Amino acid sequence: MISLAGRDIAHSWGKFVFTGVGLGLLIGVTMTMAGVYRGMVDDAKVLLDNSGADLWIVQQGTLGPYAEASSIYDDEYRGILGMAGVDAAANVTYLTSQISQGDLDVRVMVAGIVTTEAGLPGQPRFLVEGRHITRGHYEAVADVKTGFKIGDEVKIRRNHYTVVGLTKRMVSSSGDPMLFIPLKDAQQAQFLKDNDAILNQRRRTAANPAFNNPAVPGLLDAVLASQSVNPFVNAVLVRVSAGFTPEQVAEPIRKWKRLQVYTRAQMESILIEKLIKTAAKQIAMFLVILAIVSAAIVAFIIYTLTIGKIREIAVLKLIGTKNRTIAAMIIQQSIGLGLIGFVIGKIAATFWAPIFPKYILLEPSDAATGFVLIMVICVLASLIAIRAALKVDPAEAIGG
Amino acid sequence: MARGIIIEDLYKKYGEGDTAVEALKGVNMQVGPGEVVGLVGPSGSGKSTLLKCLGAVIEPTNGRMILGGETIYDQKWNIKDLGALRRDSIGFVFQAPYLIPFLDVIDNVALILMLAGKSNDESRKRAMKLLEALDVAHRAKAMPSQLSGGEQQRVAIARALVSHPPVILADEPTAPLDSERALAVVKILHEMAKQYETAIIVVTHDEKIIPTFKRIYHIRDGKTVEEAGEGREI
Numbered sequence: 113m114i115s116l117a118g119r120d121i122a123h124s125w126g127k128f129v130f131t132g133v134g135l136g137l138l139i140g141v142t143m144t145m146a147g148v149y150r151g152m153v154d155d156a157k158v159l160l161d162n163s164g165a166d167l168w169i170v171q172q173g174t175l176g177p178y179a180e181a182s183s184i185y186d187d188e189y190r191g192i193l194g195m196a197g198v199d200a201a202a203n204v205t206y207l208t209s210q211i212s213q214g215d216l217d218v219r220v221m222v223a224g225i226v227t228t229e230a231g232l233p234g235q236p237r238f239l240v241e242g243r244h245i246t247r248g249h250y251e252a253v254a255d256v257k258t259g260f261k262i263g264d265e266v267k268i269r270r271n272h273y274t275v276v277g278l279t280k281r282m283v284s285s286s287g288d289p290m291l292f293i294p295l296k297d298a299q300q301a302q303f304l305k306d307n308d309a310i311l312n313q314r315r316r317t318a319a320n321p322a323f324n325n326p327a328v329p330g331l332l333d334a335v336l337a338s339q340s341v342n343p344f345v346n347a348v349l350v351r352v353s354a355g356f357t358p359e360q361v362a363e364p365i366r367k368w369k370r371l372q373v374y375t376r377a378q379m380e381s382i383l384i385e386k387l388i389k390t391a392a393k394q395i396a397m398f399l400v401i402l403a404i405v406s407a408a409i410v411a412f413i414i415y416t417l418t419i420g421k422i423r424e425i426a427v428l429k430l431i432g433t434k435n436r437t438i439a440a441m442i443i444q445q446s447i448g449l450g451l452i453g454f455v456i457g458k459i460a461a462t463f464w465a466p467i468f469p470k471y472i473l474l475e476p477s478d479a480a481t482g483f484v485l486i487m488v489i490c491v492l493a494s495l496i497a498i499r500a501a502l503k504v505d506p507a508e509a510i511g512g
Numbered sequence: 513m514a515r516g517i518i519i520e521d522l523y524k525k526y527g528e529g530d531t532a533v534e535a536l537k538g539v540n541m542q543v544g545p546g547e548v549v550g551l552v553g554p555s556g557s558g559k560s561t562l563l564k565c566l567g568a569v570i571e572p573t574n575g576r577m578i579l580g581g582e583t584i585y586d587q588k589w590n591i592k593d594l595g596a597l598r599r600d601s602i603g604f605v606f607q608a609p610y611l612i613p614f615l616d617v618i619d620n621v622a623l624i625l626m627l628a629g630k631s632n633d634e635s636r637k638r639a640m641k642l643l644e645a646l647d648v649a650h651r652a653k654a655m656p657s658q659l660s661g662g663e664q665q666r667v668a669i670a671r672a673l674v675s676h677p678p679v680i681l682a683d684e685p686t687a688p689l690d691s692e693r694a695l696a697v698v699k700i701l702h703e704m705a706k707q708y709e710t711a712i713i714v715v716t717h718d719e720k721i722i723p724t725f726k727r728i729y730h731i732r733d734g735k736t737v738e739e740a741g742e743g744r745e746i
Contacts, residue, residue, distance in 0.1 A: 123614035427610045432599025507569040
């Protein structure tokens with residue numbers, strides 16, 4: 113038996129292909145939306161992976177350092193280093209900043225890292241060009257996505273930094289590329305005030321009799337000095353020694369240091385289930401709407417194609433074609449349309465994904481799920497057309 | 513009369529009660545193998561209803577129909593699969609050819625055999641023989657839209673004949689054709705009826721072809737009257 117659906121598609125291939133292209137672009141958008149979500153999850157995981165940490169120690173009662181503000185003293189790490197099972201511990205500070213360099217205007221996540229020793233948690237794990245930060249101040253390592261080049265000078269707040277190294281795929285949980293600078297610079301930049309504000313603050317402090325007490329010489333100078341430094345960092349990243357589990361090391365830190373400690377799994381849960389939860393829901397809504405729109409389009413197209421063949425279907429039924437053969441013809445056409453749409457959609461999504469400013473991760477498993485869903489949608493969408501076709505009276509071919 | 517069709521006291525009523533319309537009121541017909549008869553009558557006389565009953569498309573209300581020696585209807589259908597009955601035992605030729613536009617000529621003809629479970633090769637061989645007999649074999653690979661009106665009607669006749677049915681129902685087969693082509697189509701119907709021992713009932717208003725029938729059934733107010741035709745040679 114010949115394939116009636118195949119012959120019909122071959123006969124009006126132009127109509128099918130153009131319809132398939134339209135549907136495919138819609139499917140491509142749907143796949144891209146799924147890719148946006150996957151990209152966000154991957155960005156979050158990459159941020160954790162690339163930090164090289166097993167534990168994140170943050171201010172008690174906070175979800176820091178990525179999901180909430182966290183502030184702990186920068187000497188806390190010393191005590192942590194002495195605890196059992198801690199292989200390495202390093203302070204980190206994160207701040208988001210808009211940086212201009214030449215024609216570039218980039219939003220970056222600035223990470224203040226300890227640069228005194230190589231391989232500490234928080235440092236960029238690998239470079240694609242240049243070298244690591246070796247000086248205590250004013251050097252930077254940038255992710256290639258920033259567009260900066262080796263030797264570029266970038267300005268963060270009032271200071272200029274020279275880009276000495278480039279790294280890759282080091283992004284914040286929101287997908288912004290990272291820029292690594294020495295910790296002290298980052299601490300300063302985080303709470304750096306302008307000159308007018310500093311003068312104003314000094315005046316206010318001097319005007320306060322509690323700080324400017326003539327009976328206590330040197331008090332005002334001490335207070336002013338304490339206001340000009342930032343002794344806080346956002347988190348201490350800890351690498352656990354071999355033979356210890358992260359939880360084994362975390363428990364005494366929680367108990368004795370009165371700090372919040374998160375393991376890798378807990379931090380991943382914070383980033384994915386809390387930080388990007390709303391965005392994920394938003395994308396899920398888009399996916400549902402796009403799936404419904406795709407189904408409606410397929411149903412409408414297949415219904416229109418079927419209604420356009422009512423006379424032929426009446427003739428087919430008159431000459432003894434079984435209902436299941438006619439239903440199979442409509443389902444095959446619907447599936448054919450879905451196949452064309454899927455191929456076009458996959459190609460389109462693959463081509464346009466790298467152009468998007470944020471990372472789009474097209475997972476093969478998502479494509480496979482999408483393929484199955486498209487096929488199911490196509491079969492379901494063809495039911496209305498099948499119902500219409502099966503209602504056709506073979507007598508319509510005779511007329512009268 | 514193994515391959516002909518016999519209709520006895522056929523009734524068809526649409527609706528019930530006060531709104532009921534009796535379209536056929538005891539139709540009697542008998543068409544033997546190789547015979548071509550005309551069925552003529554004014555609009556609303558019941559031609560289409562009779563054609564639909566004969567074509568097993570609608571169910572009569574009463575009567576008897578014997579097709580190819582088998583009683584297919586006697587107060588009720590004796591056949592379960594009416595689709596298979598139409599496919600194997602009844603050929604249809606319409607006013608417009610109604611060829612399947614996405615199939616080429618040979619597959620339009622062979623489709624019925626394929627639907628009956630014959631292999632594609634065998635179906636196409638049999639279709640080709642008919643196309644040769646109807647002088648359209650050279651258009652076997654053409655699509656219906658590439659054929660002239662006369663060629664399309666010959667392909668439609670081939671499609672009706674391909675399963676060698678005992679009866680062919682032709683509904684105004686010459687309506688869209690000019691005199692010359694109309695007579696050519698009727699000539700083909702006569703030839704094919706003889707060659708394949710098929711009974712052919714031609715519903716027509718066409719004054720040009722009515723004289724070619726040896727027997728004519730007039731249908732009026734749901735009843736048929738048989739009359740001898742001229743049987744003019746074409």
